[in-house]
Amino acid sequence: MALIKKPSAADIGGALVSIVPIVASGPTAGALRHLADHAINGVARLPGAREAAATALGRQKGGTEAAIDAVSRAHTSMAGAQGFVTNLGGTITALAGIPANLAAVTVIQTRMVAAIAHLRGYDLDDPRVRQAVWITLLGRRTAEALVADGRLPSTPQGVATAPVSDDALEQQIAEQVLGALLGRAGTKQTVAFIGKRIPAVGGGVGLATDGYTTWTVARYARQQFVPRRSITPTR
Secondary structure, three states: OOOOOOOOHHHHHHHHHHHHHHHOOOOHHHHHHHHHHHHHHEEOOEEOHHHHHHHHHHHOOOHHHHHHHHHHHHHHHHHHOHHHHHHHHHHHHHHHOOOHHHHHHHHHHHHHHHHHHHHOOOOOOOHHHHHHHHHHOOOHHHHHHHHHOOOOOOOHHHHHOOOOOOOHHHHHHHHHHHHHHHHHHHHHHHHHHHHOOOOOOHHHHHHHHHHHHHHHHHHHHHHHOOOOOOOOOOO
């Protein structure tokens, strides 16, 4: 008698990815736009990306790259602070229409990537840059796989520096990005559920996962948003 293989966390996450374009085909771009607005302009107790960049630059003696180091460290720690993440998520879930933890981590990571892009000289009001920020949230492996499959038009760098902005691509990019993020969230929740059955493991799953993914996103952002000009600290 053949054994029936139980679905893994990755299997469940992949299934979520496959249905998201159908479930969220209408409001997806609007949801990510809301999250990007909160991340760049600020929400609740979280100042916006430009302010985060200016603060880091003003405090660091090593210039732009030292400021980017500081921004990356701060947001990695912030993403791992589950209490803060969940509370922040509660303030924006109604607008975004997605789970609180996912919304909060997305805001934190978007804020971090936007701050890095700003420090490297990119205009955060440019829709191409915002779309590039969204793609960066996926991390290098996922983004490159979606580009190779033709589901994304280009890497973050390619989108940010495209000759013209293409509004028709926004929904396509938003669907793929939010679909992958929801799949990742589904995987994390499944692992967390399993972790609760193992003493001293469950409580650290969210912290480790969110912190690690934020760190990898920061590294990818530094690779993709190559310097355009220097940002002078504001005093």
